[in-house]
Amino acid sequence: MKFYAIIVAGGSGKRMQSAIAKQFLLLNHKPVMMHTLQAFHLSEIQPEIILVLNKDDHQYWKDLCLKYHFDIPHTLVEGGKERFHSVRNGLMSIKEDGVVAIHDAVRPVVSHGLITQTFKEALEIGNAIPCVKPSDSVRKLQDNASKIINRDKLVLIQTPQTFDLGQLRTAYQQRFSKKFTDDASVVEAAGFPINLVEGNRNNIKITFPEDLELASFLLKNNISG
Numbered sequence: 001m002k003f004y005a006i007i008v009a010g011g012s013g014k015r016m017q018s019a020i021a022k023q024f025l026l027l028n029h030k031p032v033m034m035h036t037l038q039a040f041h042l043s044e045i046q047p048e049i050i051l052v053l054n055k056d057d058h059q060y061w062k063d064l065c066l067k068y069h070f071d072i073p074h075t076l077v078e079g080g081k082e083r084f085h086s087v088r089n090g091l092m093s094i095k096e097d098g099v100v101a102i103h104d105a106v107r108p109v110v111s112h113g114l115i116t117q118t119f120k121e122a123l124e125i126g127n128a129i130p131c132v133k134p135s136d137s138v139r140k141l142q143d144n145a146s147k148i149i150n151r152d153k154l155v156l157i158q159t160p161q162t163f164d165l166g167q168l169r170t171a172y173q174q175r176f177s178k179k180f181t182d183d184a185s186v187v188e189a190a191g192f193p194i195n196l197v198e199g200n201r202n203n204i205k206i207t208f209p210e211d212l213e214l215a216s217f218l219l220k221n222n223i224s225g
């Protein structure tokens with residue numbers, strides 16, 4: 001059985017409002033996404049890694065790899081307009097069957113345990129999508145007012161989202177829709193049932209500046225998500 005990880009790093013990080021895209025920002029002395037690739041490389045599964053990056057950033061990344069003596073093997077693939085297109089480009093670079101994890105480059109604190117668990121479940125059931133329960137109350141905005149929502153019926157979705165390759169290939173033949181905010185939504189729209197597994201609250205997605213401080217603390221203290 002072949003195992004792959006597609007790490008998507010083709011975004012521009014608008015919400016971070018930094019001069020360089022957040023996946024390149026320094027986190028405990030090395031770029032954010034080096035931590036992410038390292039988590040997959042050091043996991044029990046040791047998947048073949050495909051890194052999806054905007055074409056314009058390929059040389060910059062290669063220079064960073066030299067500067068930081070980063071030698072984890074990976075294949076570079078060109079990013080796309082939306083996350084959907086970046087994942088599809090990564091997927092098209094895989095020619096064999098097997099199991100593939102799709103992971104945000106900006107979730108560098110992901111644990112080896114969660115990576116391994118999603119591969120094992122996807123191998124058995126077809127896919128594995130990590131989630132956590134919301135701990136805050138949730139309201140839906142309606143016109144100029146808002147309404148409480150029953151949070152017991154909600155979960156927050158993370159990556160790695162891990163799939164049988166045949167299932168993911170079928171799903172990614174669909175045309176892009178704005179509703180596709182992650183890979184589970186693409187696979188679900190193609191008619192496959194979604195298998196939720198327990199994620200980890202520390203598996204944060206670096207989105208805003210304060211997330212970088214939290215990620216730094218977690219990594220320094222060997223607390224992974």
Ligand SMILES: Nc1ccn([C@@H]2O[C@H](COP(=O)(O)OP(=O)(O)OP(=O)(O)O)[C@@H](O)[C@H]2O)c(=O)n1
Nearest residue numbers: 008009010011012013014015081082083086105
């Ligand atoms: N066209 C895109 C858009 C996003 N991503 C990746 O998808 C992951 C999750 O996206 P997000 O956190 O939204 O990143 P950005 O799109 O860069 O951030 P923002 O929405 O703030 O602009 C990130 O690793 C990002 O690099 C990608 O590969 N290709």
Ligand SMILES: C[C@](O)(CO)[C@H](O)COP(=O)(O)O
Nearest residue numbers: 083104157158159181182205
């Ligand atoms: C894939 C994802 O991280 C799952 O929570 C999320 O949907 C990405 O959303 P973004 O708006 O691209 O950050």
